[in-house]
Amino acid sequence: MRELKSEGWAVGTALLLLLLLAPAAQAVAQRRYTADWQSLDSRPLPRWFDEAKFGVFVHWGVFSVPAWGSEWFWWHWKGERNPAYERFMRKNYPPGFSYADFGPQFTARFFHPDQWAELFQAAGAKYVVLTTKHHEGFTNWPSPVSWNWNSKDVGPHRDLVGELGAAVRKRNLRYGLYHSLLEWFHPLYLLDKKNGFKTQHFVSAKTMPELYDLVNSYKPDLIWSDGEWECPDTYWNSTAFLAWLYNDSPVKDQVVVNDRWGQNCSCHHGGYYNCQDKYTPHSLPSHKWEMCTSVDRSSWGYRRDMTLSTIASENEIIEELVQTVSLGGNYLLNIGPTKDGLIVPIFQERLLAVGKWLQINGEAIYASKPWRVQSEKNVTIVWYTAKDAAVYATFLYWPENGIINLKSPQTTSTTKITMLGLEGDLTWTQDPQEGVLISLPSLPPSALSVQYAWTLKLTKVK
Template identity: 80%
Template sequence: MKSWAVETQILLQLLVLGAAKSALGAQRLYTPDWPSLDSRPLPDWFDEAKFGVFVHWGVFSVPAWGSEWFWWHWKGEGSLPYQLFMRENYPPGFSYADFGPQFTARFFDPDDWAKLFQAAGAKYVVLTTKHHEGFTNWPSPVSWNWNSKDVGPHRDLVGELGTAIRKRNIRYGLYHSLFEWFHPLYQLDKKNGFKTQYFVTAKTMPELYDLVNRYKPDLIWSDGDWEAPDGYWNSTGFLSWLYNDSPVKDEVVVNDRWGFNCSCRHGGYYNCADKFQPSSLPDHKWEMCTSVDKWSWGYRRTMSISDTASESEIIAELVQTVSLGGNYLLNIGPTKDGLIVPIFQERLLAIGKWLRVNGEAIYSSKPWRVQLEKNESVWYTSEGAAVYAIFLKWPENGVLSLKSPQTTSSTQIIMLGIQEDLEWSKSPHEDLLIHLPQLPPSALPSEFAWTIKMTGVE
């Protein structure tokens, strides 16, 4: 019986191998090198999504002071303001680990979060699974007693939010830091000039594989890459598995932070740098990540209204980013209790309100042949036969002047949110003059950033 079973198993393996070989022509395999990995087409959903919400949440949300880099500024740099903050607010001998039990997430309601993100018009959400402090927001098997199941919330935060997000057909992305400031194995590898990989083998890679197999993310937002090359991180090996064999191989999207030599060069889409914003149309899909709080990604108790980006600033950035072919990922930082404070809610709801009127010019759009009318603060997008001109300033004379669109005998022009055709004419210099609706500000479809839809233009 044993011999028959072994022979049967070998035969089955040969059949599987033969089937795999015959399928090679139909299914391209990605080898663990950048030329092969970079040749993978980006799944369509990401470019169509355009707008996502970033969530920075972790033990750093407990001190909620300075920034999410609190531990590094306090102990890594020995920054005097951070030392004074600890001396004035916590007892002697208080360690960063002592913040862990205070990260309670007591009021965290994943369905409330998901409803808010849906109302904001977000098509994807990226949650911090582990920042540089090493605390994991899921029960990582290689982060004993420094994860959200063992300490603090005693909950699987990554899993709970993922379930709520996906119920609303929003894509789910996971932020993951490759490195950890004070992990002894990482410090050893660093001391060895990254010639050893104790930390990668014991911590980074087991966690990445666990996150993919457990939660099946649509996106992996890698970070913490800047101290070591991709070869140290085994990045190409992981991405080869991700693209070929993982449960999300056909739909998953990744960014470009896989080693200090990768940013803006290798990976899926490009982040290039925090708050990166190109001045002209890039030739590769990119994403601008920025934060409502201009000074921090994590929640700060001392944040004031003047520290936050206004609704008009955020929408202008969104419009500019999409016009230049990018996605816009806007960050908020919840409190240690799991609450999203009102100012963040207000900003997100304002974007959702604007997108309900103007989203046709944003979602699934493509850059037009011209991106910007510089004199008029007008940004262009396109979708099929339609060209959209989004203008950020209402002209004083009520007439929008555009140099770029060429009209035809079939030209039709409307403003999104107002279905009546708009009158238009040509200036002596052949500029297109669009006569805007004569309405009081309260009757306009948007408070700022209005969209003209043109068909039959070249």
């Protein structure tokens, strides 16, 4: 009887504790964010983004039809009245040809989303970001507020956003959506601009309905906002949207956003920071960031007039990736498909080169953290990362004498040093002045698994 009583007391105590703890647990689970930057900026960044490290960016739209100059074709032609663009149109298109006339030629005839997704997976990407709408306003999904200027009504007659999303997610890749807040020539945007952005006709009728529709329809893991620079975030109603996104949307727990939500937001507010296109800090930032860049250094969209001189080399891309990750960032590498939906061979080649490198060296990249020292330079350039109990040193150039010295790591009696992609331990010595002197394998370059940027793994170092 006494045992039953004590057992009952224990059960009662446990129930009481649960009742006392329940409100606290519920409060943590149901934390609400208010529509102001102080509250929104306090939201922890979902872990998947920092662990992913590498993503592929895709700029694709009606600008892929003229495929000349850049994805800003319409603005350069009609907004700036750039003589080179006017000459291009006179030479190649009949009089009276409008930008809208390019729409039906955006066919996506050879767009096979599974092939794209296979390529992105082979590239080692962990997330993919597709342009749902650039500044031209054409939407790559059947937007209910973009009548006759979307991929279902015009051109492909397909839901490009939905098709790629399904293919990407089949391969367990995260799916992000780029969306431009502004549209250069939308009448309501031009009206708001004329009113000094004291009215919000465009935001109410176009921008916000589309953002809510994208989230509810496609449940993106990431929203890559752009086109914010002409107006403050109060014009865009950015904080109200983000409060809904974090509190009540179907993706509230895993969604990640960038920092382009209004004038002066970049590098200050939002989720992770882009700061500016191709942003590269010189030291370790205190906030999670992402470098976005393009294989074609002169354009984000596909250009028929691109030349090999503007294409980033395999080595340049890998060096940027290594540097970015060592400084705590993610690397988002862009390609621009053709109007037909083809990814041209040079873009495929660059992506596959990154994938081949990551197959060997990905251990030093994915889910890594910046080390206490990010880089050092002697006879080669070395970038450090850390994960679990290991420190990784990726060096960009193979020293002629076959010996690499690392000044930053402090070895112990149990230190082991290996090279990713090769079996066996490397021999090393500790020099009081030079640091750790590591003898690299005496192998011909053809025997090495990669031809540029090799990674040493150091365990039991300080």
